[in-house]
Amino acid sequence: MGTLVKVQVAASQLLNEARSLLQEGYRFQMAYLRYMGPVPEIVYLVDRGPNFEFLELTVRAETELPSLSDLVPLLSWYEREIMDLSDIIFTGNPEPFPLVLLEGMALTSLPFDPTSKEILQLFGDTTPPQLPEVLATQVQDLFWGPIRGDVLETGEFHFAYIGEEILHYTPRLFYKHRGIEQDLQQQDPESGVILAERVSGVGTICHGLAYCLAVEDALRLDVPRRAQLLRVILAEMERIYNNLHFFSMLSKTTTLKVGEAFGALLEERAKQINAQLTGHRFLRNVLAVGGLRRDLNADILPTILSNLQRDAIDYLDSLSVTQSYLDRLIGTGPLPADVAFDFGATGPVAHGSGIKRDLRVHHPYSMYERLSLEIPVRTGGDALARSQVRGEALISAFDLIRQATELLEPGEIAAASPTSQPELADGLGWTEGPRGSCFYAVRIRNGLLERVKIKSASFSNWKVFPLTVHSSNMMDYAINEASFGLTIAGADR
């Protein structure tokens, strides 16, 4: 089965088409700019529901296109990114200011435009951002970042507040923008995995695997069964250490010092197990297009993981009876289901708001269809709900590894090389990582990557997060942020 159905529409029909897709209950996933020869086009990726191929809706880009953000709020950031990196304008975008390229920065030419002959460079120095005007008296402004306390990723956060109440909150990300999508252009598909693994360090597998799956889809490679199952094990190992980190941070922000230390030690143990399995604490340097670079000895896992699982369950049980911790989570950062859906929440953030969507179940890849998996869901929509679904995802990761290990048989770990190369091939790959859905769309021309689009889980969830901060309490901010479990590197790319 292919992964994509393609439909082309005229710009004048775009709004109507979007409306009818929404009426079908379809969900937009992302939008990006791609060139067909010298002609720019906007590609919208649409999820048509469980087990259906994804829909790729393309529209030939004119200098002005109607914004779909009113209909589909989650598309706003994609439109803004396209506006930053091209000449295209989406008329009617509700927040038409810079996103990826910060105020004060400029490009010498356009990153994805094949007709551009200029040397491409980003230059300048960041200046203060354009912020929404807050019409109230006695409002105070607080800028936090871009360089914050402790060891934290770079990001700048603006709070307009009165007393303890936050009226309006604006995250300013993308300081860390590395332009990785453009770096991948003209690379050969096999070596691209090295960069894909480094888009987000703690998302090495969800990014690396989505990339491999996209290339394998384009080149029609059949990944051997053993490699598929080992990939599941890698992905679930990633889920384990990330979720342990999550609980350590949540304990930290609720000032539960011992709980923080426990979580951090469990995370350390999980990383050391990663090293035992792969030689790398972040599971890097094992994935390859077509399978794996080398075979892994998964026989060691049942014994070492059973101790970790026991201690993780004990840790979660202890947290679940700690009143001071629960009190800080209950009712914090509420996110209603419809808002979560419209603004694109994914992974545990969506699951905590009652949205039962998980790519491992609804669009299974890498043999997840052979494993039994319950999607954890809560309807509370608050920090507690988000932490509970994380806890269940953590425990189910151990179970999935056990299931995958039982199915493992000796065998090949790499696909045979393709016999012929099509001149032009498109592929789509996706994974459900610890933070939610990750998509890679690739176009390969004459054996080289022509365009790679990366959609990380955090890019989606950062778009949603501010909605839970407006009108909340300063004191709860850090807890709420921890309950979203966001990273910045993946969003910034």
Next chain:
Amino acid sequence: MKNWTLKGLAAGKATTKWPASGENDGQDKLLGFPTFHPQDCRPACRECILKCPTRAFSTKTGVDDEESVALDYGRCINCQICVASCPTTALQSSSNLTFASKSRQDLVVDEGANSRENDELQSRVSSIFKGSLHVRHVDAGSCNGCESELQALSNPFYNLHRLGIFFTPSPRFADVLLVTGPVVPQMKGPLLRTYEAMPRPRFVIAGGTCPISGAPFDMGYSGGSGLEIHLPVDIFIPGCPPTPAAFIHGLLLLTDRINQRLHGGGYEQ
């Protein structure tokens, strides 16, 4: 209601004694930087040069017109691809990871070149920071892998505080600026402003392969080519990411509390 204090006490001590004593640095089974012995190369072989994704290998012509291959660990991301590509035993996997060095030159395996250790720094730093060291971290475009390992320094296993090393929220109290990431264009300004805000004397650590050379992000419109073109660097800690033990080694090396193990690209066991 859970009694976390009791739970913590019951769990006992989790902290490693390394590096003061013992071998448990948490690096068991990790694959480290490849070892390179150019004298074992097949004549005119270019396999590693062609395969390395970060262009860590280069050729140079010696006095006798013989071409030789050099390896720069400052560009190496431990991906192990060259080891698989090498037709001889010149490149081999190793478990060597604590590569922190005081000089950029020490990261290069280059037949014939000598180690040039930075003695000047040695005398300058050790006289200043006897007891404790305060570190300001700046993420200049990392993938967050390096942050994840820097955060691991505070976990009970590594417990950085026992070594008198602390991360500070403000550059005004910092002795050391520890930079991660390749220094992308949008981070240059904030990075330099942080450095300016630090009191003197101040020292700079490049934490990870990214800030040493920019690799693997030294390309495109928004990559970086590392820290050295912006600031004087005192300690280089290669790795993608450096392990927590490698970070600790680098921090202790700055204050001369541990020995440098890499000299002219050669590693002392």
